[in-house]
Structures are given as C-alpha cells and as structure tokens.
Amino acid sequence: MSNTVAVGDPPEAARRVTGWYAALLRAMFALLPAYLIAYLYYFQDPHLLFESHGFHEIAIAAATLEGLFVSYVTWQCYRLSGEPILRWMTLGFIGFVLIYMLHGAFTPLAHHHMWLFLLYGPASRLAMSVLLFIGLLAYASGADSVERRTDRWLWGMWFVGFAAIDLLVAVLANSSIPGLLAARSLETGAMLISLLNVACLVARRIRSPLMQIFGISVMAFALSSLAFLLGKPWNHMWWLAHAIFAGGFFLLSYGIVQAFHTTRSFSTIYSQEELMAQLRQEMARTESALQDLQRSNQKLESLAAADPLTGASNRRTFVERLEAEVGAAKRGGSPFSLLAIDVDNLQRVNERFSEQTGDRILHDVAQVCMEAMRPYHGLARVDGGEFMAVLPGVALDAALMIGERIRASIQSLQFEGGQERVTVTASVGIAQYGADGATADAVMRAAGERLRRAKTHGRNCVIAV
Structure with missing residues (x-):
C-alpha cells in the first residue's frame, strides 16, 4: 500500500x-x-x-x-x-x-x-x-x-x-x-x-x-x-x-x-506566490512535453519497419531519424555526416544473372555496410540498390574513412552467378550537416549530388567534397 x-x-x-x-x-x-x-x-x-x-x-x-x-x-x-x-x-x-x-x-x-x-x-x-x-x-x-x-x-x-x-x-x-x-x-x-x-x-x-x-x-x-x-x-x-x-x-x-x-x-x-505559479506552469509544460514525447515514440515505433530483404531501415524511418539528428545538431552544435551508397550496375546484374542474385547481393551489401559502419547504426535502403546512413557526431574526414571502408568491403564480396563468380562495386557520396546545409533536405541533396559525381567518375569511388 x-x-x-x-x-x-x-x-x-x-x-x-x-x-x-x-x-x-x-x-x-x-x-x-x-x-x-x-x-x-x-x-x-x-x-x-x-x-x-x-x-x-x-x-x-x-x-x-x-x-x-x-x-x-x-x-x-x-x-x-x-x-x-x-x-x-x-x-x-x-x-x-x-x-x-x-x-x-x-x-x-x-x-x-x-x-x-x-x-x-x-x-x-x-x-x-x-x-x-x-x-x-x-x-x-x-x-x-x-x-x-x-x-x-x-x-x-x-x-x-x-x-x-x-x-x-x-x-x-x-x-x-x-x-x-x-x-x-x-x-x-x-x-x-x-x-x-x-x-x-x-x-x-x-x-x-x-x-x-x-x-x-x-x-x-x-x-x-x-x-x-x-x-x-x-x-x-x-x-x-x-x-x-x-x-x-x-x-x-x-x-x-x-x-x-x-x-x-x-x-x-519573484515573490513566493509568483514562484509557485511559475512552478505549476512549468510542471504542466513538463507533463505536456512528456505526453508529446510518448506520442512521438509511438509514432516512431509504428514507422520503424525494417526492409524485409536487407534488414536495413526503410526510407520513412530514415527520414524521421535524419530530422531528429538535425534537431539534435541544432541544439547541441555537434556535426553529423550522411553517406549515400549505391551498388554499381545492379540492373545489369539482374538482367544477366537473375533478380534472385541481385537480391542476394543487396542483402550481403547491407550486412557488410552495417559491419563496416560499427559502432554506428542507421543504415537504410532508400531505393533499389541505394542505401543511406547517418553517422552522428562524425565530421567529414572521419566519414570519408568509413565510406572507404564500406567501398572496400563491398568490392571484396563474391557471389555465385550460375557458372560465374560475380563481384560488385559501390559508389559513395558523403555530406556533412552544417558545411553542406542546415536542413535534412539540403544534406540529402548534397550527398546525392556527390554520389552522382562518383558514378560519372568511373564508379567504385568515394567523393566527399
């Protein structure tokens, strides 16, 4: 009791x-x-x-x-x-x-x-x-x-x-x-x-x-x-x-x-009466903030459906997380970096070896990306063979090292494609919050633009500037 x-x-x-x-x-x-x-x-x-x-x-x-x-x-x-x-x-x-x-x-x-x-x-x-x-x-x-x-x-x-x-x-x-x-x-x-x-x-x-x-x-x-x-x-x-x-x-x-x-x-x-009135107001605001937080958590949980093929987060969950990281960076002033990763020539692999082979490639690429990113989490499959990852508190130079590690890990993969051994590569574009924009859209655009440049520069490379 x-x-x-x-x-x-x-x-x-x-x-x-x-x-x-x-x-x-x-x-x-x-x-x-x-x-x-x-x-x-x-x-x-x-x-x-x-x-x-x-x-x-x-x-x-x-x-x-x-x-x-x-x-x-x-x-x-x-x-x-x-x-x-x-x-x-x-x-x-x-x-x-x-x-x-x-x-x-x-x-x-x-x-x-x-x-x-x-x-x-x-x-x-x-x-x-x-x-x-x-x-x-x-x-x-x-x-x-x-x-x-x-x-x-x-x-x-x-x-x-x-x-x-x-x-x-x-x-x-x-x-x-x-x-x-x-x-x-x-x-x-x-x-x-x-x-x-x-x-x-x-x-x-x-x-x-x-x-x-x-x-x-x-x-x-x-x-x-x-x-x-x-x-x-x-x-x-x-x-x-x-x-x-x-x-x-x-x-x-x-x-x-x-x-x-x-x-x-x-x-x-302030007088004692004014302090008590302010205390009551702050307690009401705190209670309201807690309720808002609970509702936000429930909303995040409902959106946090993993991509069934790769185990990575889906695009909606990724965008929500990116917005949250932007808010945290604005409050605390710490940077974060964003990686855009795309498997090179995935469409040709599907056409030559079958979509099942392409699916295995996507699954294994996601796994090696997660492993190469440790201790950071936040890989998401955003479209076809394209992935994105948020690196909280990571500046551009450190993100470049992680991007190179991801690229090398993907390049080392080998797959069975009928009578042939199949290897794939990936292109990576990197952007940093603040230096490349102060909104989620701006950072994503910067990372996507560098990914496209990596594609046009011969693929299998990392571009961060």
Missing part, C-alpha cells in the same frame, strides 16, 4: 489569513524604530549627552566606505541590467556619500561652527530620498541603452552636481538664515520624501521581495529623520537616529547584494 499523500494548494481561507499575518509582520518590522523613538522620547532624559568626536568620525568614515561599496555594487547591477531604478539608486547612494562625508569631516567644528557641521547630514538624506523616489517612479520601466549606462559625461555631470550641493550647504550654513530653521527644513523634507516613497510603493501595489526591502528601508530613513527632528546633537535620540538610518541602509544594501547575486535586477526577483 502506498503511503504517498496527495499535495495540492492550501485552502483559500488559510492563504488569506497567512497573507494578512505576513503583511502585519512586515508592517510591525518596518515600524520597529518608532517604538524605540517613542520610548526615548517619553522615558529618557533628553539632556543626557554622549559627545565623542572620535567615535562620530569613525562612524561617519565607516558609513562612507559602506556607501561607496553599495554604490559600486548597485552600479554593477545597473550596468548589467540597465534598470532605471538602479541608475537612480546608484546616484542616490553616491550623492549621499559625497554630501554625508563632510558631516564627518567637519566634526571638529561642532562647537565653533555648529551648522556647518550639522547641515550636511539632513542635506545628504534629503538628496538620497529624492533620488530614490525618482527611481521608484521609474520602477519596471524599459532598460536603458548600453551607451547611456556607460556615458561618462552624464555620470560626471552628476558628480559636479553633488559637489555644487556641498557648496550650497556651506553657503547656507554661513548665511543669515537661522541654522536651526535650515536643519529642520532639510530634515523635514527628507522625512516627507521618504514617506512619499512608502506611499507610492503601497499605491502602486509593488510587492516583489526586493521592493519590500526597499519599502522597509525607506521607512527606516523616514523614522531616522523623525528622530533627528526630536533629538539634539549628541543626546541619545540623536545617536538613535544615526542607528536607525544605518539599519535601513544596511537592509537596503542587503537587497542590492541579493540582486547582484541573482538577476542584477530589482524587478525580476
């Missing part, structure tokens, strides 16, 4: 409930930083400070290196796939790095020029959130051309633009605009654009696994901006904001690495 249990799709109700549960878990995970922000806001002393310039510089240096690495990996994905969203993500990471690193470089000025130190942080987050939003709008668009992916002038202009933003932030820090107002405006802009990213993701119902990582990461960026707005330099809320942003950045970089190791794309990584 079989213990196999039939496995099918789960109940629809269970699928819906588990789907809702998974969505709830994703939302809870995305909002996890909000719980920490609320805890610090209500239960911690905002005046407690951890002012360590050295630690801050090390953290910013590490973030810069991480940003450069992620920018490079994202650019590699974009270069290979051409996805516009990856182009904008690359620019977002590069822009963040080129602006944010000055936040670390100006750490020693935290007491002497507070706003020159602080404004580069929110400016970098605002620039990155804007570029990520533009990339999200381009999600699933057509791939960029190869020329655009490698246009150094275009990429260079973006680097110049980020350098200009650095100068503008410096001008803003030294302007008459209150630094606190400028910092809060930039940070609020970064938060709102990040939330707009999340809203757009939800509105467009983009649910691929990598884009879910994108959404959770961007939500972390929005919550880090909220923490920066609620905190003050060097207090615990301010440090928590850095940690939340870093967590979102690390998560997004994980998605980038996943894309790099799979499809180099953010839009062709």
Whole structure:
C-alpha cells in the first residue's frame, strides 16, 4: 500500500489569513524604530549627552566606505541590467556619500561652527530620498541603452552636481538664515520624501521581495529623520537616529547584494506566490512535453519497419531519424555526416544473372555496410540498390574513412552467378550537416549530388567534397 499523500494548494481561507499575518509582520518590522523613538522620547532624559568626536568620525568614515561599496555594487547591477531604478539608486547612494562625508569631516567644528557641521547630514538624506523616489517612479520601466549606462559625461555631470550641493550647504550654513530653521527644513523634507516613497510603493501595489526591502528601508530613513527632528546633537535620540538610518541602509544594501547575486535586477526577483505559479506552469509544460514525447515514440515505433530483404531501415524511418539528428545538431552544435551508397550496375546484374542474385547481393551489401559502419547504426535502403546512413557526431574526414571502408568491403564480396563468380562495386557520396546545409533536405541533396559525381567518375569511388 502506498503511503504517498496527495499535495495540492492550501485552502483559500488559510492563504488569506497567512497573507494578512505576513503583511502585519512586515508592517510591525518596518515600524520597529518608532517604538524605540517613542520610548526615548517619553522615558529618557533628553539632556543626557554622549559627545565623542572620535567615535562620530569613525562612524561617519565607516558609513562612507559602506556607501561607496553599495554604490559600486548597485552600479554593477545597473550596468548589467540597465534598470532605471538602479541608475537612480546608484546616484542616490553616491550623492549621499559625497554630501554625508563632510558631516564627518567637519566634526571638529561642532562647537565653533555648529551648522556647518550639522547641515550636511539632513542635506545628504534629503538628496538620497529624492533620488530614490525618482527611481521608484521609474520602477519596471524599459532598460536603458548600453551607451547611456556607460556615458561618462552624464555620470560626471552628476558628480559636479553633488559637489555644487556641498557648496550650497556651506553657503547656507554661513548665511543669515537661522541654522536651526535650515536643519529642520532639510530634515523635514527628507522625512516627507521618504514617506512619499512608502506611499507610492503601497499605491502602486509593488510587492516583489526586493521592493519590500526597499519599502522597509525607506521607512527606516523616514523614522531616522523623525528622530533627528526630536533629538539634539549628541543626546541619545540623536545617536538613535544615526542607528536607525544605518539599519535601513544596511537592509537596503542587503537587497542590492541579493540582486547582484541573482538577476542584477530589482524587478525580476519573484515573490513566493509568483514562484509557485511559475512552478505549476512549468510542471504542466513538463507533463505536456512528456505526453508529446510518448506520442512521438509511438509514432516512431509504428514507422520503424525494417526492409524485409536487407534488414536495413526503410526510407520513412530514415527520414524521421535524419530530422531528429538535425534537431539534435541544432541544439547541441555537434556535426553529423550522411553517406549515400549505391551498388554499381545492379540492373545489369539482374538482367544477366537473375533478380534472385541481385537480391542476394543487396542483402550481403547491407550486412557488410552495417559491419563496416560499427559502432554506428542507421543504415537504410532508400531505393533499389541505394542505401543511406547517418553517422552522428562524425565530421567529414572521419566519414570519408568509413565510406572507404564500406567501398572496400563491398568490392571484396563474391557471389555465385550460375557458372560465374560475380563481384560488385559501390559508389559513395558523403555530406556533412552544417558545411553542406542546415536542413535534412539540403544534406540529402548534397550527398546525392556527390554520389552522382562518383558514378560519372568511373564508379567504385568515394567523393566527399
């Protein structure tokens, strides 16, 4: 008795409930930083400070290196796939790095020029959130051309633009605009654009696994901006904001690495539901292919009637096999050769010695041909005294040797013809798939034409070119 249990799709109700549960878990995970922000806001002393310039510089240096690495990996994905969203993500990471690193470089000025130190942080987050939003709008668009992916002038202009933003932030820090107002405006802009990213993701119902990582990461960026707005330099809320942003950045970089190791794309990584649907489709195709194969085998078996006189295959079976060899050669790229063999002057033998003698000659010729062809099989009698043979995986030079062996074997045969000893010869024409044609008809025509040339050149010879 079989213990196999039939496995099918789960109940629809269970699928819906588990789907809702998974969505709830994703939302809870995305909002996890909000719980920490609320805890610090209500239960911690905002005046407690951890002012360590050295630690801050090390953290910013590490973030810069991480940003450069992620920018490079994202650019590699974009270069290979051409996805516009990856182009904008690359620019977002590069822009963040080129602006944010000055936040670390100006750490020693935290007491002497507070706003020159602080404004580069929110400016970098605002620039990155804007570029990520533009990339999200381009999600699933057509791939960029190869020329655009490698246009150094275009990429260079973006680097110049980020350098200009650095100068503008410096001008803003030294302007008459209150630094606190400028910092809060930039940070609020970064938060709102990040939330707009999340809203757009939800509105467009983009649910691929990598884009879910994108959404959770961007939500972390929005919550880090909220923490920066609620905190003050060097207090615990301010440090928590850095940690939340870093967590979102690390998560997004994980998605980038996943894309790099799979499809180099953010839009062709499939969800579990899509994979299951594709699996079902492939299983149905496989089942259909198996049924087609069984029908083809049955058809081949019904056509595989041997020639009763010689034991060789008949013409119909030979043509089917030749078509199959053509298909195999197209898929695998390996050559094969075709031999056309004709017994010389068979009609004269029949007229002089009787058809029974001719039949014995055909039978013995087929046997020596099969023996001389070993280990290859596939000899067929296609017409009267004409045979053809397929040599799979055999190039023209090797086929020429086999053809010569067949010719010599036939020439060595002797038959009783009443009071005389009868000997026969054969002419052979050889063609190779690919060099002489890419269809069964073309190869057969080439072999037949060379057989006719062998006949006109005195018979008892092999012609392969």
